[in-house]
Amino acid sequence: MELSRLRAFVTVVQSGSFTRAAEVLRTQKAQVSRQVGELEAELGVRLLERTTRALRLTEIGRELFERALGILAAVEEAAQVAQAVHGEPHGLLRVTMPLEFGLVAGFAWTRALLARWPQLAIEVETSSRIVDLVHEGFDLAIRVGSLADSRLAARRLGELRYGLYAAPAYLQRRGEPRHPSELAAHDLIAFSPAGKPAPLRLQDAEGRIEIIEAAPRLRVDSRYAQRDATLAGLGIAENLDAISAEDVAAGRLMPVLPGWMRAPVPVHAVFPSQRYLTPKVRAFVEHALAHFPATRSG
Numbered sequence: 001m002e003l004s005r006l007r008a009f010v011t012v013v014q015s016g017s018f019t020r021a022a023e024v025l026r027t028q029k030a031q032v033s034r035q036v037g038e039l040e041a042e043l044g045v046r047l048l049e050r051t052t053r054a055l056r057l058t059e060i061g062r063e064l065f066e067r068a069l070g071i072l073a074a075v076e077e078a079a080q081v082a083q084a085v086h087g088e089p090h091g092l093l094r095v096t097m098p099l100e101f102g103l104v105a106g107f108a109w110t111r112a113l114l115a116r117w118p119q120l121a122i123e124v125e126t127s128s129r130i131v132d133l134v135h136e137g138f139d140l141a142i143r144v145g146s147l148a149d150s151r152l153a154a155r156r157l158g159e160l161r162y163g164l165y166a167a168p169a170y171l172q173r174r175g176e177p178r179h180p181s182e183l184a185a186h187d188l189i190a191f192s193p194a195g196k197p198a199p200l201r202l203q204d205a206e207g208r209i210e211i212i213e214a215a216p217r218l219r220v221d222s223r224y225a226q227r228d229a230t231l232a233g234l235g236i237a238e239n240l241d242a243i244s245a246e247d248v249a250a251g252r253l254m255p256v257l258p259g260w261m262r263a264p265v266p267v268h269a270v271f272p273s274q275r276y277l278t279p280k281v282r283a284f285v286e287h288a289l290a291h292f293p294a295t296r297s298g
Contacts, residue, residue, distance in 0.1 A: 001042065003075060006068045008035035009047060013057060013065050014137045024123070024137070026092075069134065073272075089280040090119035096133075097142035099126035100223050101267070104160075104242050105293050106142055113287055120280055128193075133272050139281050141270040142288075152270050155285055158292035159264035161241045164202075164256040167233040171254060177236075180210035180260055187235030190216035191226050200238060202260040210260065227253075238262065242293035267292070 011021040012032060022029040040047050047061035057065060097106045102124065110122050125131070131138055133152060147154055166176075170187075177183055180202050190197035197219055200212040217235055220226050223243055230237040231247060236256050247253040269285045271277070277285075 001039070002035075003072070005035045005039040005042070007072060008032045009039055010065060010068050010072060011137065012036060012048070012055065013061075014135065016055065018055075024092075024094075073134075087279055088119065089113070089117045089278075089283040091278075091280060092121045092123060093140065093280040093284060094123045094125075094138045095140045095142070095284065096125045096127055096131045096138050098128055098144055101142055101144055102126050103224065104240065105288075105291070109284065109287055109291060112291070113283060117280075117283065120283070133270070139271060139278070140284055143268050143270050145265055147266075147268055147270070152272060154268045154270045155289075157267045157269055157285075157288045159266050160293075161264050162238050162262050163241050163244065163258065164236055164238050164260070165227075165230055165244050165248070165253045166236045166256050167231055167252065168254055170230075170233040170235060171256070173233075177257060180212055180257060183212045183236065183257075184214035186214075187218075188214060188216040189218045189220070189226050189229045189235045189237035191221070191223060191238070192216075192219040193221045201262055202257070203263065204259050245294075 008021065008025065008031075011024050012018055015021045015024055018029050018032050018036075022032045025032060036048065043064075045060045046058050047064060049056040049058060095106075095110070106124070110124055113120060114122060125138075130143075130148075131141055133139075133141055142157075143154075144160065164183075174186060177186060180200075183200065188200075197216055201209065202212070203209045218229055220229065223240055226237045227239055227243055227247070229235070230239065231252055244253055248255065269288060271281055271285075
């Protein structure tokens with residue numbers, strides 16, 4: 001049984017189509033289809049039910065898929081040991097991360113790694129869902145927030161900090177709040193990806209907590225749209241320090257209640273195994289650690 005046929009079959013299942021599998025494997029769709037057909041002929045069974053709309057695993061196909069994952073993982077682990085000797089990142093690195101974290105830092109990391117390592121290729125999927133790294137064939141995930149219990153290995157990269165910001169023109173017009181309780185009298189711009197904004201939960205350096213549940217004047221599902229609305233003088237917004245830092249330095253935004261902020265949010269790199277990290281995964285993680293976006297302290 002040829003590994004290339006197993007790899008083609010697994011990639012078709014993970015990607016959901018022959019066309020997408022061909023893109024991942026950097027070959028032609030006809031070649032992928034031929035390899036899967038040859039595997040079916042070799043085994044004498046039908047592995048995939050093909051329709052015009054979708055692919056579906058047969059019962060024996062599902063069993064082979066699970067076994068093939070283990071076989072390919074063992075081969076990959078052996079290759080990782082050999083790669084560790086060479087040291088230089090190469091091959092295709094498949095990464096998944098939330099879109100807005102990509103805009104904040106992830107895409108810049110990707111560009112820097114490609115510029116540094118000529119033998120490296122990177123595929124980035126931006127998604128807010130929790131991707132199954134093993135079954136979907138990803139090498140690495142960037143996850144924002146607390147991690148659920150998992151068999152996956154993880155490395156903490158840093159944390160995201162948030163602060164309240166407003167345009168100088170807005171504060172001149174409406175005044176600057178001196179305590180979180182005064183925010184209810186202001187126009188608030190809320191980040192609301194699920195349609196209903198969470199209340200502002202702020203704490204100071206002494207651990208005192210204030211929860212503000214005022215209805216916002218504007219709700220958006222993008223931190224960058226939130227920043228743009230704040231720059232336009234539409235109100236006060238809680239936004240990422242990393243997104244707002246340049247505007248603060250240029251005087252376009254001002255911190256509001258700088259002694260009050262939400263708890264920092266951790267960011268992790270997650271990968272299938274801590275053992276035998278390939279140079280490409282190690283290079284990404286080390287670059288991320290060295291270039292995690294700086295935030296104000298306190």
